Amino acid sequence: MGEEWINDFRRERARSGIFLDFDGTISEVAPMPTGARLHPRARKLLYRLATLHPICIVSGRRVRDLVERVGLPHTHYVGVHGLEWWEEGREVPDPEVLPHLPALERARRELKEKIEGHDGILLEDKSLTLTIHFRMNPGVGGEMVELARDLATRHGLKVVGGRMAVELRPPVEVDKGTVVARLCAGWGLKRALYAGDDYTDVDAFRGLRRLMRDGGFQGVAVAVRSEETPLDLEAVADVVVDGVEGLLGLLEKILEP
Ligand SMILES: [Mg+2]
Incomplete structure (x- = not known):
């Protein structure tokens, strides 16, 4: 995939969404899950991006935990792989x-x-x-x-x-892909990027593909590579970046005027 899509994101920022996993994507993987912190460079970058683009952090963590670790304004949060949403300052389970x-x-x-x-x-x-x-x-x-x-x-x-x-x-058809599809439709987005580093992020990539099949939508699936990244994640991605730093480099390009 070339880099033309980056220009599309810059041209129509409000219609171009950015969806991000947390662990291993905007936070280095810690030996224990409680040790993970938002990368300091990601904090500055996302603070600025969130004033221009619709942004959502989609994680397997509990949504309150996510909000406490990220804590950025103008940002949406979805936890437990889509089972728990942050709405008006509190967690709400999917019915x-x-x-x-x-x-x-x-x-x-x-x-x-x-x-x-x-x-x-x-x-x-x-x-x-x-x-x-x-x-x-x-x-x-x-x-x-x-x-x-x-x-x-x-x-x-x-x-x-x-x-x-x-x-x-629970055996419900809710995953990171249904989250991405629901929000892209709800927000009337024309395109979206999703970045992640793990198996459950493949669901989000599939969500983007479904929207593209319906037509008139541009999806960019970004695999964040580390030593433990599953190979099938890279195989189905449009763009592969090297680690958290690599992703931050890509997001900086989107922010560049
Ligand atoms: Mg992850």
Whole structure:
């Protein structure tokens, strides 16, 4: 892909959206999820971009956590892969999720029992999803994925893979792609960029593709490459950048007058 699209973004800023993942995209991946911080250069850059473009941060984190870490004005926030939205200063769950909360509670109880005594396993309970992180003990990754699959089958939930993590979530058709599609349509955008570094970001790329198939829409899928970036993410991207710094370089070009 050439760089002509950058000129299109500069020409019609208000109709050109910027959607960004958080971890590994505008924040360096930290050994523990609690350590991740918005890159200082990203803070300055996004502050300026948000006065010109519609901007949304779409993450797997809880939306309140995202707002606290990013905290920029004129920016929209969506958490838990589209299950939780930030509206008028508070978190709002997607209504489709509500019927599945009892099943999630049963799975939560069972999961806590089963992972007790495992070293280097961190259970991240986001209320609407349960994520098992095994970055500190990659050797049990296979076992954890099996455990998640078994719980999902028995409790009627869904499994999503991540980087050194596996997640249980309600079986609703909500993902980063439906978020991108919903906001692009709602905001009347003509084009949008989405940048991410992980499996769940492929959903967002698909959301852009769906809008393009409907016609009259320009989507730019940006893969942020790191040592752990899944190869299939790069394969389906329009643009590949090197790490957080590489993405910030690209966003600076969009900001240039
Ligand atoms: Mg990420």
